[in-house]
Amino acid sequence: MLPPLARDGDLAPFLSGTALPTGRAFAALSAASSLVRAYCGRTWVTDSGELETVPDPVVQATVFIARRVALISDEGASSETAGPFSVRRDTGMWMSATERLLLDPYRISSGVTSMSTRGPLGIERGDVLVSGDLAGSDPWVLTAEEIGR
Structure with a gap:
């Protein structure tokens, strides 16, 4: 297993004093790191398995995703309704537009591009x-x- 892109200490300030079960912060950071790596197409790990210097925006996006994962209720998705309005909180791991914005500069492109040609x-x-x-x-x-x- 690859090391998480952020540390427990990076996540702690975003938990608002919430005590997590043993290992949950590490598991959330590992899961969030997997999503970030899949999105960016890179691992930030050397050939010897050591974590490279991870850019701050990548750490921040990993922490934001991990926070959601760490605080997921064990019961699953929940929803609330107030009059004609309702909200559903999904328990799946997902990436917000802000997180994608943080990570886009670190994505490895496939090498396929398009350009306009003119006659x-x-x-x-x-x-x-x-x-x-x-x-x-x-x-x-x-x-x-x-x-x-």
Whole structure:
């Protein structure tokens, strides 16, 4: 098992004095670290198994996720209703938009990118004009050269 990306001491200030069962903080940090590693596509672990220096935003996102995991009720999801409003608290591990924002700079891209290409007339390749009765069976397609742009 890989070491957690954050320590118990990083998580403690976010628990508001809540005492956790033995091992729960470590388990929450380990689970959150797995999610962060899967999202970022990197481990922050050397070939010898030692934890590298983990960037602060990565530690922070790991702690925020671990806090939710650590404080999950053992009974499962819960919901509350007040008039026409209701809220459901899910027990699954998830990542907020803020956490993704913290982690995005540390993601490893797949190497696949897209870019716009333009032909000699400044028309994006693949630009087409579809004309005719679109509800019918045979609309015709005009390329950039055919429409003289």
